Amino acid sequence: MVFSLKLILRLLNGNNSLWADWVRKHLVRQESFWDIRDTGLGSWVWRKLLQLRPIAKQFVRMEVYNGKTVRFWTDLWHPMGRLIEVAGEIGTQKLGIARTALVCDVWSERGWMFSRCRDRHMRSLFQAVEAHNLVEDRTSSDIIIWRRKETDFGKVFSTS
Known part of the structure; x- marks a missing residue:
């Protein structure tokens, strides 16, 4: 869970990583990370990150x-x-x-x-x-x- 939360932070920070750039371009697009619905797109890791949003909001x-x-x-x-x-x-x-x-x-x-x-x-x-x-x-x-x-x-x- 800790490393998944670190991925969420990396995604929100706008860090220049290949993974974060790809996720922002293809999955987040123009939406807010907090509002994206789980449509089944993306990997199991992406769906897990979406499920961890309530915990991430605390931090x-x-x-x-x-x-x-x-x-x-x-x-x-x-x-x-x-x-x-x-x-x-x-x-x-x-x-x-x-x-x-x-x-x-x-x-x-x-x-x-x-x-x-x-x-x-x-x-x-x-x-x-x-x-x-x-x-x-x-x-x-x-x-x-x-x-x-x-x-x-x-x-x-x-x-x-």
Whole structure:
């Protein structure tokens, strides 16, 4: 399981490995790894990785810098987890943010760009998003971090 989780991290990190490049091109395509359905395509290893997503979610976080690789709704960048699971599919319509939007599409120097909404649940969601402090360095690339201890995350995943 540990080595399978390491493969998931390698896939999410955008590492330049022949395997990760092939999987991103032929299996992930334009989807989020977290949303891909198991259609029977790919090897047994690929299907095993898809089954391990609930466990991987406990360990993966994304640090947003320029927001060009982190999906607003479906990636694990906010402490609340995947925002699509909090808001539901209707949240994309109520806030006027496409499901495929990147964080950089919604966040600028002037702040967050949400459509105004009277729904209390949606207002509490965008208040939580606004309260989450993002790094002000917009020149750096986003990174994937891995939980090492209860509250400690780091860039390195060690199988030891």
